[in-house]
Every structure is written in C-alpha cells, then in structure tokens.
Amino acid sequence: MTKRPAPPVPRTESEQTSLLEDERGFFAEQLAKPKNARKTVRPLDETPPEHFHGHRERLREKYRDHGDTSLADYEILELLLFRSIPRRDTKPLAKALIGRFGNLAGVIGAPLGLLQEMKGVGEAVALDLKLVATVGQRMLKSELREKQVLSSWSSVIDYCHAAMAYESREQFRILFLDKRNVLIADEVQGHGTVDHTPVYPREVVRRALELSATAIILVHNHPSGDPTPSRADIDMTKTIVDTAKPLGITVHDHIIIGKDGHVSLKGLRMI
Structure with missing residues (x-):
C-alpha cells in the first residue's frame, strides 16, 4: 500500500508574511545584479595583503633575539626597506638590489641615480638608503676626530x-x-x-x-x-x-x- 505524503502544516499569518518578504528580498537582489557581472578573482601574481606581515615580524624577532650575524645581507636590507615600503613584500626587491650591486655595501654606496633605475625604487626609497650610507660615513669619520x-x-x-x-x-x-x-x-x-x-x-x-x-x-x-x-x-x-x-x-x-x-x-x- 502506497504511503501518502503528509499534508502541509498550515502556516500562521505572520509566518506567511515573513516568507513572502524573504522571497521578495531574494528576487530583488537577483534583479539588482548586472547580467554580465563576474566573480572577482585575485590576479595570480598579486600578493595577499597579509602575506608578508608574519614574515616581517619573524625577521624582526630573529634580529632582536640573535643579532645581525643571524641575517643574510638581503634580510638586513629587507629590514631597512620595511620602513620605506610599508605595504609591499620587500624580499624580492632586496634580493634584486643585492644581485645588481653585488653586496649590501654596494647597495648602500650606490649613487642615487643608479638606485632609482631599479624597478620599485623611487626617490624616497633611494634617499633613505643614501641616508644610511651618510650615517655610516659620519660614524667612521668621527673615529678620526681629535686623534693622531x-x-x-x-x-x-x-x-x-x-x-x-x-x-x-x-x-x-x-x-x-x-x-x-x-x-x-x-x-x-x-x-x-x-x-x-x-x-x-x-x-x-x-x-x-x-x-x-x-x-x-x-x-x-x-x-x-x-x-x-x-x-x-x-x-x-x-x-x-x-x-x-x-x-x-x-x-x-x-x-x-x-x-x-x-x-x-x-x-x-x-x-
């Protein structure tokens, strides 16, 4: 013997009203969307905003806990670039600069114009790097003052x-x-x-x-x-x-x- 489906449970007037409002809201949303709207897709080469924040903190902790001897030249350069470029992953740029100028001293000592030829290095970044060079030179020069x-x-x-x-x-x-x-x-x-x-x-x-x-x-x-x-x-x-x-x-x-x-x-x- 085939079992008949149970009859629908009668809805109260308030439940029917709520259901009708939900349906109207759903269809209103569908009509509001453009027919050719596409789902936003992040470009493959775009770095997620949170990608490098953890790396920056780990690098700072490494420097704090173990000193500069625990860092490669490009990592020290990264630490410097953090302050000049706060919203971008600086590791690729740091490695590119080391590759172009040979070592950390070469980057810091490079002329302003050559630094700005590097993609990602604007005038502000180049001036920050040259400021580091100036500080180093002044420190060394101070060692000569008032001495034979x-x-x-x-x-x-x-x-x-x-x-x-x-x-x-x-x-x-x-x-x-x-x-x-x-x-x-x-x-x-x-x-x-x-x-x-x-x-x-x-x-x-x-x-x-x-x-x-x-x-x-x-x-x-x-x-x-x-x-x-x-x-x-x-x-x-x-x-x-x-x-x-x-x-x-x-x-x-x-x-x-x-x-x-x-x-x-x-x-x-x-x-």
Missing part, C-alpha cells in the same frame, strides 16, 4: 673606503693634518670621469697653506674596482710631493681606493 691619524690608519682606510669605493666617477680627496697629525679638514678637491680626475698640485698646496696644515694624505678612487696605480697617478703624486716639500708640507701617503681593496703608494715605496 697615523696611529689610526685602519680607521682612515675604513672611512675612505666607505666614502669613495662605490662612486661611479673618480673623486680626489685630501685629508689635511696639523703638526700633531690630527685631522683639520677632509675635502673633496675634484670630480672627474670614470678613469680620470684633474688635479692641480699648486691648488693642493695653496689649500694646505690656507688651513695651516703641515701634512696631507691624498686619496682617490678607481670606479673600475681595481686600485692599482696608473702611471699618471704616480707622476701626479711625485709632482705634489716636490711642490709641497719646500713649503714645509709633508705628503704622508697617496691612497687609491677600489671596491676590491686599496693601495698605498707609500707602501709600494713610491713616496
């Missing part, structure tokens, strides 16, 4: 390397010393091309006399990275030594700075 420079030779080299090694053009710098070999002034006397800077020995000596300096240290960089002195470097140094000596000014050394190290002409017995 010749007894702090490693500090001299560190400072000159930080200031000049990653310049894209040659730069000629002079450290002026008093009779106690304490630094009086540090001045860039000229900028040149990628392989030459014009130097005028009489101008070098004239400036030393203006500052009452009794000794000087000559410094220039080789943007090629190789600090090996050229014949022109050696001849120019000899001319300055010969011009300065009769006036009581000693040329302690001529240091050539490159990305890969430095060369001392005094160490090579060329002074």
Whole structure:
C-alpha cells in the first residue's frame, strides 16, 4: 500500500508574511545584479595583503633575539626597506638590489641615480638608503676626530673606503693634518670621469697653506674596482710631493681606493 505524503502544516499569518518578504528580498537582489557581472578573482601574481606581515615580524624577532650575524645581507636590507615600503613584500626587491650591486655595501654606496633605475625604487626609497650610507660615513669619520691619524690608519682606510669605493666617477680627496697629525679638514678637491680626475698640485698646496696644515694624505678612487696605480697617478703624486716639500708640507701617503681593496703608494715605496 502506497504511503501518502503528509499534508502541509498550515502556516500562521505572520509566518506567511515573513516568507513572502524573504522571497521578495531574494528576487530583488537577483534583479539588482548586472547580467554580465563576474566573480572577482585575485590576479595570480598579486600578493595577499597579509602575506608578508608574519614574515616581517619573524625577521624582526630573529634580529632582536640573535643579532645581525643571524641575517643574510638581503634580510638586513629587507629590514631597512620595511620602513620605506610599508605595504609591499620587500624580499624580492632586496634580493634584486643585492644581485645588481653585488653586496649590501654596494647597495648602500650606490649613487642615487643608479638606485632609482631599479624597478620599485623611487626617490624616497633611494634617499633613505643614501641616508644610511651618510650615517655610516659620519660614524667612521668621527673615529678620526681629535686623534693622531697615523696611529689610526685602519680607521682612515675604513672611512675612505666607505666614502669613495662605490662612486661611479673618480673623486680626489685630501685629508689635511696639523703638526700633531690630527685631522683639520677632509675635502673633496675634484670630480672627474670614470678613469680620470684633474688635479692641480699648486691648488693642493695653496689649500694646505690656507688651513695651516703641515701634512696631507691624498686619496682617490678607481670606479673600475681595481686600485692599482696608473702611471699618471704616480707622476701626479711625485709632482705634489716636490711642490709641497719646500713649503714645509709633508705628503704622508697617496691612497687609491677600489671596491676590491686599496693601495698605498707609500707602501709600494713610491713616496
């Protein structure tokens, strides 16, 4: 015997009214939607907003708990970029910068224009990176103040390397010393091309006399990275030594700075 379905339970007037309102609301929503509306799909290459927040916190904790030795160069660069780029994953950019400039020092020391050639690096980011370079140079320079420079030779080299090694053009710098070999002034006397800077020995000596300096240290960089002195470097140094000596000014050394190290002409017995 076939069992008949149970008859529908009568609805109260209020239940019928509520059901009718729900149906009207449903159909109203369907009519309001455009016929060609599509479901929003996140692009495959778009980083979810929350993707990198946990990574940033973990990297900060790693630095806090274990210090800088626990971080790779690109991770330290990430920490710097966090403050300049607050709403984007900075790991790809940090790795790209290291790849372009070789290492962390190369990134920080790179000229402003070259930094801005990198995709994702605007003027604000580039200036923040150069500010870090300036802070580092000022710290190293402060190590030379009120000290006998010749007894702090490693500090001299560190400072000159930080200031000049990653310049894209040659730069000629002079450290002026008093009779106690304490630094009086540090001045860039000229900028040149990628392989030459014009130097005028009489101008070098004239400036030393203006500052009452009794000794000087000559410094220039080789943007090629190789600090090996050229014949022109050696001849120019000899001319300055010969011009300065009769006036009581000693040329302690001529240091050539490159990305890969430095060369001392005094160490090579060329002074």
